Amino acid sequence: MEKYICFDVGGTKVKHGLLLENGTILSQGSYSTPCTNLDKFIIKMVETINMYLRNNHVLGVAISLPGFINPNTGYSEQGGAVTALINQNLKNLLEAKVPLRVEIENDGNCAAIAEKTSGNAQNCTDFICVTIGTGIGGGIFVDGKLLHGHRFRGGEFGFMITQANGKNFGDIWHSTGSTSALIRSYKKLKGISEYENVKGETVFSEATKSKSVKKLIDGWARNISYGIFNLAATLNPQKILISGGVSSQQDLLSTIKKQLDDLPWWNDIKIPVELCKYRNDAGMIGAMYHFIQKQRL
Numbered sequence: 209m210e211k212y213i214c215f216d217v218g219g220t221k222v223k224h225g226l227l228l229e230n231g232t233i234l235s236q237g238s239y240s241t242p243c244t245n246l247d248k249f250i251i252k253m254v255e256t257i258n259m260y261l262r263n264n265h266v267l268g269v270a271i272s273l274p275g276f277i278n279p280n281t282g283y284s285e286q287g288g289a290v291t292a293l294i295n296q297n298l299k300n301l302l303e304a305k306v307p308l309r310v311e312i313e314n315d316g317n318c319a320a321i322a323e324k325t326s327g328n329a330q331n332c333t334d335f336i337c338v339t340i341g342t343g344i345g346g347g348i349f350v351d352g353k354l355l356h357g358h359r360f361r362g363g364e365f366g367f368m369i370t371q372a373n374g375k376n377f378g379d380i381w382h383s384t385g386s387t388s389a390l391i392r393s394y395k396k397l398k399g400i401s402e403y404e405n406v407k408g409e410t411v412f413s414e415a416t417k418s419k420s421v422k423k424l425i426d427g428w429a430r431n432i433s434y435g436i437f438n439l440a441a442t443l444n445p446q447k448i449l450i451s452g453g454v455s456s457q458q459d460l461l462s463t464i465k466k467q468l469d470d471l472p473w474w475n476d477i478k479i480p481v482e483l484c485k486y487r488n489d490a491g492m493i494g495a496m497y498h499f500i501q502k503q504r505l
Contacts, residue, residue, distance in 0.1 A: 212499060213260045213308075215253065216272040216315065216491030219243060219289025219342030219388075223492060224256050226264060229500060231326055231486075231493050246292040250301055257306050268309040269302065270499035272318035272491035274345065276360050279313045279498065285360075289342050311499040315339060316363045317354055318494030319451045319484060320347025324354075325497045327485035332446045336439050337484060338365060339491075340432070340452035343382045348443065370434040384431040387454045393424055412457045426463065433467035441477050451484035451491075 209228045216223040218241060225236030239256075242248035257269060274288030282299025299310045313321070320337035323329040329337070329349070338346040344366035348355040355362040366382035383389055387408045394411045395402060397420060415421040436448055454460060461483055468474050468481065484490050 210267045211264055212268055212270050212496045213257055213266050214270045214492040214496050217241060217274065217290060225492050226260050227496050233489060241290060243290050244292055246296065249292050254305050266308060268499055270495035271312045272315040272495040273312050274315050277312055277314040278360050282312045311502045313495060313498040315491050316345035317347040318498060319490035320349060320354060321497050322486050322490045322494035323449055323484050324349055328449055328482055334445045335447050335449065336443060336445045337449045337451060340387060340450060340454050342386060342388050344386050365435060368435055368438060370431060381435045385435055390428045397424055408454050429463040430467045432464050436468065436481060437471055437474060440479050445479060447480040447482055449482055449484045451487060453488045455483050455487045
């Protein structure tokens with residue numbers, strides 16, 4: 209069975225792994241994302257690829273990347289939080305340094321591809337995958353096909369305005385429903401410096417013993433519910449799946465569903481809201497499936 213080196217690049221961590229073509233993860237790890245320095249970004253990725261190549265025959269490198277990605281060329285017009293990749297072609301940069309084919313797709317699209325291929329959307333022709341992390345993104349399947357959009361911006365849900373704030377017009381979903389948004393609110397509540405490192409797990413853990421933190425999470429989940437409501441009303445999919453590191457939190461789904469049920473119009477458009485099968489591994493697995501699809505073309 210063929211092996212692939214897979215990366216899921218996020219605004220905080222770069223997850224990587226050695227995967228079999230059936231989606232089995234043989235080994236995996238992560239490192240902090242060099243968001244602003246292109247040279248460091250490339251060096252770290254090449255080092256990781258060479259580490260896997262020392263003891264394995266590998267068919268290629270598959271990458272899940274944030275931002276506006278052209279999957280046909282590998283060009284990223286926007287890199288999300290990874291500003292080093294703005295107007296760069298990571299596929300070309302890596303293929304010049306490693307003896308392997310490289311294929312790249314948007315991270316939200318990768319999560320959707322993983323779920324459609326062997327996850328919780330195998331029997332769906334129309335579904336949405338929402339990824340919650342440093343920002344919010346996702347992927348859309350319509351009539352069994354991934355919707356990239358005219359300029360590869362399909363699924364950029366984080367840019368939806370979900371709340372109005374007077375002269376500021378509104379807050380986009382990135383700034384209200386992402387894990388980063390939750391951590392910012394937690395730091396403000398606790399009087400913690402914005403520069404101090406706090407993980408989402410810390411916030412959820414403290415919520416079990418602090419009413420104020422639990423209230424904070426409920427408000428954050430309400431912000432997530434607004435975006436999910438809008439997507440359900442706009443596209444009427446068979447289901448909406450949630451992925452990203454935060455999806456591993458045990459009570460997240462039930463908290464979001466409670467907030468949705470509190471919206472007076474939800475019953476008119478209600479659809480199943482579930483977790484992705486692959487949770488935080490969806491990006492890597494979907495990137496590999498995308499690579500295999502490109503091979504067949």
